[in-house]
Amino acid sequence: MESVADASRRISRISSHLLPPNIQMEGCGLRRENCRAKGAAPGFKVAVLGAAGGIGQPLAMLMKMNPLVSVLHLYDVVNSPGVTADISHMDTGAVVRGFLGQSQLEDALTGMDLVIIPAGVPRKPGMTRDDLFNINAGIVKTLCEGIAKCCPNAIVNLISNPVNSTVPIAAEVFKKAGTFDPKRLLGVTMLDVVRANTFVAEVLGLDPRDVDVPVVGGHAGVTILPLLSQVKPPCAFNAKEIDYLTNRIQNGGTEVVEAKAGAGSATLSMAYAAVKFADACLRGLRGDAGIIQCAFVASQVTELPFFASKVRLGRSGVEEVHPLGPLNEYERDGLEKAKKELEASIQKGVSFIRK
Numbered sequence: 033m034e035s036v037a038d039a040s041r042r043i044s045r046i047s048s049h050l051l052p053p054n055i056q057m058e059g060c061g062l063r064r065e066n067c068r069a070k071g072a073a074p075g076f077k078v079a080v081l082g083a084a085g086g087i088g089q090p091l092a093m094l095m096k097m098n099p100l101v102s103v104l105h106l107y108d109v110v111n112s113p114g115v116t117a118d119i120s121h122m123d124t125g126a127v128v129r130g131f132l133g134q135s136q137l138e139d140a141l142t143g144m145d146l147v148i149i150p151a152g153v154p155r156k157p158g159m160t161r162d163d164l165f166n167i168n169a170g171i172v173k174t175l176c177e178g179i180a181k182c183c184p185n186a187i188v189n190l191i192s193n194p195v196n197s198t199v200p201i202a203a204e205v206f207k208k209a210g211t212f213d214p215k216r217l218l219g220v221t222m223l224d225v226v227r228a229n230t231f232v233a234e235v236l237g238l239d240p241r242d243v244d245v246p247v248v249g250g251h252a253g254v255t256i257l258p259l260l261s262q263v264k265p266p267c268a269f270n271a272k273e274i275d276y277l278t279n280r281i282q283n284g285g286t287e288v289v290e291a292k293a294g295a296g297s298a299t300l301s302m303a304y305a306a307v308k309f310a311d312a313c314l315r316g317l318r319g320d321a322g323i324i325q326c327a328f329v330a331s332q333v334t335e336l337p338f339f340a341s342k343v344r345l346g347r348s349g350v351e352e353v354h355p356l357g358p359l360n361e362y363e364r365d366g367l368e369k370a371k372k373e374l375e376a377s378i379q380k381g382v383s384f385i386r387k
């Protein structure tokens with residue numbers, strides 16, 4: 033006799049074939065059964081907004097490979113049909129559906145458990161993250177209005193820069209809609225952690241997978257504050273190493289922007305970091321214990337309303353925001369500088385919606 037688990041797996045597989053109709057693919061004249069996976073494993077429904085971009089494409093590909101994902105919605109204002117058709121040929125469990133343009137945003141969002149947002153314009157040489165503010169602020173506002181309407185309980189992973197301002201913007205949009213839950217809104221600072229682990233491992237001569245560097249504060253310049261005194265495994269750096277590492281971690285984004293010389297900012301390492309972070313959120317949603325990552329969230333760790341620090345992820349999103357732990361003098365100085373800049377960026381985001 034069929035077990036309950038087998039039966040529900042079969043039902044979820046069948047219903048994923050039937051619902052919802054893939055409007056975009058049919059609109060392109062492509063036959064649905066030729067351009068999407070046939071099965072649907074039990075798992076979470078994830079949307080990527082900005083899925084055709086430099087980050088969006090590799091991020092979508094890596095999420096298609098994630099066994100915790102059963103349905104993957106790829107939304108963009110351009111090129112999402114091509115990306116969807118391409119990724120849907122991968123023989124992994126997640127069913128992929130594409131959505132193109134504002135008129136399909138609601139379909140893209142309905143029923144999602146996790147929404148990942150890499151939509152927006154990237155930094156060009158000479159631009160600061162704050163230069164991006166006006167364009168990306170408007171994009172994030174529109175997308176978050178859609179989330180408030182169609183999947184108010186979804187966990188949101190916000191990648192669009194400047195994260196120090198876009199997270200407060202998203203919070204204001206959700207507050208206006210009456211759906212704000214600080215546990216479910218997370219600014220993605222994982223790339224700073226990934227870089228910190230890599231650069232510290234280089235200095236220590238270790239495998240980066242064995243290194244854990246907490247990075248707190250925010251996600252721009254001096255607001256990125258690596259806590260080198262709390263590196264695991266425990267180690268001691270001299271003053272020169274601390275300066276070198278702190279500067280390199282804070283300017284890792286600029287290193288890539290300059291090397292790409294006009295062709296955009298970090299995309300591949302960002303997609304990797306975003307997927308590592310999204311996977312942690314999904315494992316938290318599944319109920320796994322002890323899932324701890326750094327993220328920029330609503331916080332009482334400092335006097336600022338948002339701050340990045342280690343958080344424990346669980347079934348309801350951010351279940352605990354960890355304090356900063358003991359800081360040395362260098363880090364205390366860095367914290368003061370970070371807070372000053374962060375305060376202005378947060379205020380800029382809040383004012384964008386309240387103006």
Ligand SMILES: NC(=O)c1ccc[n+]([C@@H]2O[C@H](COP(=O)([O-])OP(=O)(O)OC[C@H]3O[C@@H](n4cnc5c(N)ncnc54)[C@H](O)[C@@H]3O)[C@@H](O)[C@H]2O)c1
Binds near residue numbers: 223
């Ligand atoms: N958090 C981080 O650590 C981090 C790191 C790198 C880049 N970023 C940011 O991520 C964002 C994307 O970078 P990218 O290199 O992928 O840029 P990109 O220009 O290659 O891609 C952005 C995508 O967003 C889409 N888009 C624009 N407006 C949209 C809208 N209204 N709805 C949906 N999609 C829309 C574009 O069509 C494009 O496909 C930028 O803001 C960048 O600064 C963040």
